[in-house]
Amino acid sequence: MNKPILIYDYDGTLTTNSVPRVNLMDELGCTPEHYQQKMKEWIHENPKSDVFDAYYITFLNVLKEKGYPLTDETFAKATNISDYNPGIFDYFEDFKDSADHYLVSSGFKIPLMHTPIAKYFKEIYGTTFAYDKDGNAYGIDYAMNDRKKVDKIKEICQAHGNLDYDCTNMVYLGDGLTDVYAMEFMKTHGGTAVFVHQPHETLDNFNKLHEQGVVDIVRVADYSRNSELYNLLKGIIDGK
Numbered sequence: 019m020n021k022p023i024l025i026y027d028y029d030g031t032l033t034t035n036s037v038p039r040v041n042l043m044d045e046l047g048c049t050p051e052h053y054q055q056k057m058k059e060w061i062h063e064n065p066k067s068d069v070f071d072a073y074y075i076t077f078l079n080v081l082k083e084k085g086y087p088l089t090d091e092t093f094a095k096a097t098n099i100s101d102y103n104p105g106i107f108d109y110f111e112d113f114k115d116s117a118d119h120y121l122v123s124s125g126f127k128i129p130l131m132h133t134p135i136a137k138y139f140k141e142i143y144g145t146t147f148a149y150d151k152d153g154n155a156y157g158i159d160y161a162m163n164d165r166k167k168v169d170k171i172k173e174i175c176q177a178h179g180n181l182d183y184d185c186t187n188m189v190y191l192g193d194g195l196t197d198v199y200a201m202e203f204m205k206t207h208g209g210t211a212v213f214v215h216q217p218h219e220t221l222d223n224f225n226k227l228h229e230q231g232v233v234d235i236v237r238v239a240d241y242s243r244n245s246e247l248y249n250l251l252k253g254i255i256d257g258k
Contacts, residue, residue, distance in 0.1 A: 021118050022255045023178060023188040025171060025200075028123035028130065030193035031214055031239065034101045040077075040129075042096040046084045056080065070124060070163045074145055077126070078155060088155040093128040093147070102135070103214075105242030109251075110138040112243070117255045118178075122170045124162040124196065143170045167200040185209030189254055193239065194223055202232045210254060214239040214247065 030036030043053060056079065057072040064071070077096075078088060086092050110119070118140045123130060127144035136142060145162045147155035162170075171190070175183045185207040190200050193214050201211035211233040213224045217240075224236045237247040 020178060020187055021116065022257075023118050023120065023174060024251070024255075025120045025122055025174065025188065025190045025204075027167075027192040027194075027197055027200075028121060028125055030216075031191050032102060032106060032135065034103060034216060034239075036193055040096050042092075043077075043080065046080065046086075048080050053080070068163070070145075070161055071158070074126075074158045074161055078147075078157070088147075089153055090128050093126060093155075094132045096126065096129045097133060103239040103241055105240060105245065105248060106135060108243060109241035109248060110135060113251070113255055114138055120170075120174055122162075122167050122200070124164070124167075141174075143167075164196040165199050167197070168203045171200060171203055183207045189251070195227070198227060198230075198232055201227065205232065205234075211235065212237060212247075212250070 026032055053076060056076045057069070060076055060079070061067060061069070061072045081088055081092065113119075119138050121130060121139045121142045121144075123142075123144045125144050127142060127146050130136065130142050130144050143162065145158060146160045148157045148159040149155055171185075171188075172183055175185065175188075180187075183203075185204050186209060188204060188209040189212060190197070190204040190209065191212045191214055192201060197213075201213070204211045213227065213233045213236045215221065215224065215236065215238060217238050221236065224233065227233045228236075235250070237250060238245070239247065241248055
C-alpha cells in the first residue's frame, strides 16, 4: 500500500505568520512598509505583472541596491522571521517515515532548503532564480504562484504513479485564499483539503472557501500531540 502523501503550504500553515518577513531585509534596514512601497513602484512600471512577480523582483532589487552578491550563499541567509506553529518538530518526527511530506510554497526555494524542517520533506517546491555562468542571479527562472501549486501537485501524483491525478491518498494543508486552486484540485480528485488558521484569526477566509465547496475541514494550526489537527492527520496517515 502506498504511503499517504501530505503537501504543505509554508507561511501561515507551518509558521505563525501568513505574510513572510525576511530576516535579511531587516538587516538591510528594509522594513515591510518600505518593501511594499518598492513593490508598488515596480508594479506601476510593469502593469502586466502580478504581486508575486513584484515580490520576487523587489527582493533582488533591494539586494542589488545594497551591494549584496546575488548568489545562493546570500539567498540561503534570507530565511523568514517567524516562529513555527506549536508541535511542528514532534509532528514531523512522529510521521517522517509513515508518510511522504512535500512543501509547495510561493516563497524562494533556496532559503526554504535551509530551514530547520527542510530535512523532513521529500521535495521542496518554490520560486527559483535564473543564473549567469558565474552563478549570479539576474532574474526569476520559475515564479511559483497559487495556480502553479496545482502543477506541482500533478507532478507529485505522477512521481507516485497516481493515474489520472488520483489524490485519494493525498492531503493538502493551507491557510488562505492563495491555496484555493490547490485545495480545489485536491478535493476534486478525491483527496483531502485542510484549512488551518491561527487561534486569534477569524474563519472568514475558510467560510468563503467552504461556501464555494473548496474545503470542508478546518483546524487550528497546532501540530502538538493530541491536538485536533495532529489527531486528524494521524488518523489519515494511519488509515483510520
